[in-house]
Amino acid sequence: QVQLVESGGGSVQAGGSLRLSCAASGYASSSYCMGWFRQAPGKEREGVAVISTGGGYTYYARSVKGRFTVSQDNAKNTLYLQMNSLKPEDTAMYYCAAGSACTLRNLYGYNYWGQGTQVTVSS
Numbered sequence: 100q101v102q103l104v105e106s107g108g109g110s111v112q113a114g115g116s117l118r119l120s121c122a123a124s125g126y127a128s129s130s131y132c133m134g135w136f137r138q139a140p141g142k143e144r145e146g147v148a149v150i151s152t153g154g155g156y157t158y159y160a161r162s163v164k165g166r167f168t169v170s171q172d173n174a175k176n177t178l179y180l181q182m183n184s185l186k187p188e189d190t191a192m193y194y195c196a197a198g199s200a201c202t203l204r205n206l207y208g209y210n211y212w213g214q215g216t217q218v219t220v221s222s
Contacts, residue, residue, distance in 0.1 A: 100124075100125050101123075101124070101125035101126050101197075101210075101211045102123070102124045102125055102211075103121055103122070103123055103195050103196070103197065103211055103212065103213035104121065104122045104124075104213055104214070105119060105120065105121050105193065105194065105195050105213045105214065105215060105216040106119070106120050106121075106122070106216055107119040107120050107216060108193060108216030108217045108218045109217075109218070109219070110219040110220075110221065111185055111218075111219075111220055111221070112220070112221050112222075113185060113186055113187055113220055113221065113222050114184060114185065115185050115220070116181070116182060116183045116184075116185065117182045117185065117218060118179060118180070118181050118182070119135070119179065119180040119182065119193055119195075119216060119218075120177055120178070120179055121133070121135075121177065121178040121179070121180075121195030121213055122175075122176065122177050123176045123177065123178065123197065124176065126197075127173070127176065129152065129153055129154070129171070129173045130152065131152060131197040131198055131199065131210075131211075132149060132150065132151055132152055132197070132198060132199060132200060132201035132202075132209075133149070133150050133169075133171060133178045133195065133196070133197050134146060134147075134148065134149040134150070134169075134195065134196050134197075134198075134200075134203070134209060135147040135148045135149075135167075135169060135178070135180045135193060135194070135195055135196075136193070136194045136195075136196060136206065137189075137191035137192065137193045137194070137218075138191055138192050138194070138215075139190060139191040139192075142191075144194070144206060145160065145203075146158075146160055146202070146203025146204060146206070147159070147160050147163055147167065147180070147193070147203075148160070148163065148167055148168075148169035148180060148203075149169070149201060149202065149203055150169045150170070150171055150178070151201050152201070154170070154171055154173075156201075157169050158201075158202075158203055159203075160203055162188075163182075163189075166182065166183050166184045166185075167180060167181065167182050167183070168180070168181040168183075169181075178195055180193070180195075182218070185218075185220045186220060187220045187221065187222045188220075189218060189220050190218060190219050190220050191217075191218060192215040192216070192217050192218075193215060193216050193217075193218050194212055194213055194214075194215045195212075195213045196209035196211060196212045196213070197209060197210065197211045198210045198211065
């Protein structure tokens, strides 16, 4: 059974940092493209960062480029999102996902989703 479990969310002040983790089980995370997505109240879910199968390429939303870094540890079957210089507009529920899409926009290309972890950034 495929399972993705996020952790690492919390409340920080603007300018702070958080590191999200996504532990994958039931399959090898290196077999899929892995991504981080977020959804703020009243807004659609949006792509934040994606890492390609094998980790050769990474893609970022323009709003987070230069502040967020996506990475994966294949030995631990875990995906990470290092978030620096956080802003209040980064406040959202963050989800990790796995699939064949390797895109920030096509959410339907991701077969598996975690339950999410909340990130709240105060000004």
